[in-house]
Amino acid sequence: MSAHDLLYLVPTTVPPKVVRGDGVYVYTDDNKKILDGTGGAAVSSLGHGNREVIEYIKNQAGKVCYVHNMAFTNEPAEELAHMLVSRNPDVFARAYFANSGSEAVESAIKFALQYWQLRGEHERTHFVSRKQSYHGNTLFSLGIGKMISRRAPYEGVFPKVTSFVDPCYTYRHKKENETDEQYVYRLEKQLEDEFLVVGPNRIAAFIAETVPGAGLGCTPPVDGYFKAVRRLCDKFGILLILDEVMCGLGRTGTFHAWEQEGITPDIQTNAKTLAAGYQPISSVLVGHRVFKTFEESGTQLANFHTYQAHPLACSAAVGVQKIMARENLVQKVASTGKYLEEQLHKTFDSHPHVGDIRGRGLFWGLEFVKDKKSKQWFDPKHKVGALISKVGIKNGLFLNPGAGTYDGVHGDHLMVAPPYVITKEEVDTLISILAKSIDEAIASLP
Numbered sequence: 001m002s003a004h005d006l007l008y009l010v011p012t013t014v015p016p017k018v019v020r021g022d023g024v025y026v027y028t029d030d031n032k033k034i035l036d037g038t039g040g041a042a043v044s045s046l047g048h049g050n051r052e053v054i055e056y057i058k059n060q061a062g063k064v065c066y067v068h069n070m071a072f073t074n075e076p077a078e079e080l081a082h083m084l085v086s087r088n089p090d091v092f093a094r095a096y097f098a099n100s101g102s103e104a105v106e107s108a109i110k111f112a113l114q115y116w117q118l119r120g121e122h123e124r125t126h127f128v129s130r131k132q133s134y135h136g137n138t139l140f141s142l143g144i145g146k147m148i149s150r151r152a153p154y155e156g157v158f159p160k161v162t163s164f165v166d167p168c169y170t171y172r173h174k175k176e177n178e179t180d181e182q183y184v185y186r187l188e189k190q191l192e193d194e195f196l197v198v199g200p201n202r203i204a205a206f207i208a209e210t211v212p213g214a215g216l217g218c219t220p221p222v223d224g225y226f227k228a229v230r231r232l233c234d235k236f237g238i239l240l241i242l243d244e245v246m247c248g249l250g251r252t253g254t255f256h257a258w259e260q261e262g263i264t265p266d267i268q269t270n271a272k273t274l275a276a277g278y279q280p281i282s283s284v285l286v287g288h289r290v291f292k293t294f295e296e297s298g299t300q301l302a303n304f305h306t307y308q309a310h311p312l313a314c315s316a317a318v319g320v321q322k323i324m325a326r327e328n329l330v331q332k333v334a335s336t337g338k339y340l341e342e343q344l345h346k347t348f349d350s351h352p353h354v355g356d357i358r359g360r361g362l363f364w365g366l367e368f369v370k371d372k373k374s375k376q377w378f379d380p381k382h383k384v385g386a387l388i389s390k391v392g393i394k395n396g397l398f399l400n401p402g403a404g405t406y407d408g409v410h411g412d413h414l415m416v417a418p419p420y421v422i423t424k425e426e427v428d429t430l431i432s433i434l435a436k437s438i439d440e441a442i443a444s445l446p
């Protein structure tokens, strides 16, 4: 078999072919062993080849693989919804399942729009989002994010209902001598100004990644930032949608990333570690305020996907979430994450081209700079993040790169987001291949 008929990201370049996975490693057809240091795209929380999850899927496949979700419910979908909703019964009223993170975001957006329609506030069709955010790859979810490289071919066709404010990005945006409180106040003021310019009663929702991944490289908010966001949303009645597709379900060391912020969302999206890559599935958790309006109006959701709440996908997610709970994997993320944090700092704090190391749990970003003192970025044409990632694969480590970290165009990062089951010894291996790959990639620059 050859890759001849498959369309790749770079149509002229065929990436290595993976034929097998085991734990934190994947193996290619030429028998190369690669440590999956970002678990794909922060997906494979249980690592590869988990027999127990495979049994959950096989068992469900033996019962029923698909039913039409408009006419029927199914066992694993109900069980999964119960697991997620009953964990935070004061926050969430219902769970909805789609297939990808993008579909979850689109659905969250549509629930918010329909909510305001049902409440008779027909003007509320505008969304406020943040620069460098990534909310998905379908046209609306791409339009509501600000990943310039992915938007570029489609600029001009995005719905004109989104405006963007600054993200909370300490390394580049927090001024020297500015306290956390002062920085939060500055961001709060900017957000309030944006709400007022648009007109608060025209705004359906503010959407943010609790800890941004793809666009900003795992940048946690400073203390008090999300409390300020929540306060402002409440002041103007605006819904708060938290996109935890990448950072949620244990990744940052708590089950929901917002648990570390002292706030709750009105609507939340999850995806990647929901079924840990064993099946494609995403979820939208709908809060009481929104659900009550749907319930009281008796109105049908105007949102449907053929494969929503797919029995096989839900069965995989049930298996993954049960294993997560039984093995205390969220606590393991917190403790292994501490070790990863220490090793990253020990190895790279003094590295001349690692400008910043930030993250939480097993969700860490390294931002690369040409000059550490001035924080000058590398020329974007060298695609330094992607280059280090490519050298890493050659050396036996995969890490997901990101570009445009500073302003959507300049700045490079790599994400370190390994499976939750990674051992300390495997963390050591990851760090040593990473160190070698950074030096090798940067030495190869013209």
Ligand code: PLP
Pocket: 041, 100, 101, 102, 103, 105, 134, 135, 136, 137, 209, 213, 214, 243, 244, 245, 246, 247, 271
């Ligand atoms: N939202 C966030 C925060 C993401 O990180 C991603 C993907 O990386 C998405 C949405 C889109 O998810 P998917 O690629 O599954 O459509």
